[in-house]
Amino acid sequence: MIDIHCHILPGMDDGPEDYRSSLNMAKAAVDQGIHTIIATPHHRNGSFNNNKESILKKVSQLNEFLYAEQVPITILPGQETRIYGEMTEDILYGSILPLIDISEYVFVELPFGNVPRYTSELFFDLKLHGYTPIIVHPERNRDFLERPEKLYELVKNGALTQITASSLNGRWGKKVKVLSEQFIHANLVHFIASDAxxxxxxxxxxxxxYEQIKRYYGNELLFYFMENCELLINGETIHQLEPNPVRKRKILGLF
Ligand SMILES: [Fe+2]
Structure with missing residues (x-):
């Protein structure tokens, strides 16, 4: 398995404090069957700033360390950036790191309470410059909970989304779990990742x-999510199903 959203770099954000803790995480990942992780430290979220250069350096140091410790896992560079107005310029000239450094995909974290008004304009601008935003954990955003049509509009216009594994497992409460399922039913989700x-x-x-996805939606959707992670790390174009508006009631047997 590939995990495209994870805080595993030591001493950078609210992930592991030191190399020993990163090592424990890497071993836990291997136990799950994960062989590749995109490390995505927080950036500009009000508490942490981790620019492109510092992430690239730490990723290569952690890979060397894990290789020496004989842990069979590869860490790739990424970044979880809180949305701000100059993101496009900073991808082109500055501190923002697209996933795996060279892909066209960029993680965008929205504030938890709202979706800023300039979001669709910024996304349009990103697309214009060849970059595709991936909205991380939209299921934990209060605005999307009250107005899921906002996510539909953004996805219809080309944004991708990533749901957090523990949201599906119920760790963030029932509302978040149900919203995650509704987003999946509406074809508004393109990736599942741990955000560990x-x-x-x-x-x-x-x-x-993934076990739950297989049980409730079947193999086809399971492969869709897993394959998208593979396409992402290979720098290829992500598969997208035709998005639908969110329906309030679950429709069983849709997939
Ligand atoms: Fe995260």
């Missing part, structure tokens, strides 16, 4: 989430 921060309170839980 440690091995205790924010663990991987990726295999459990």
């Amino acid at each position: 921060h440690n091995t205790t309170s924010r663990p991987f839980e990726l295999s459990d989430a």
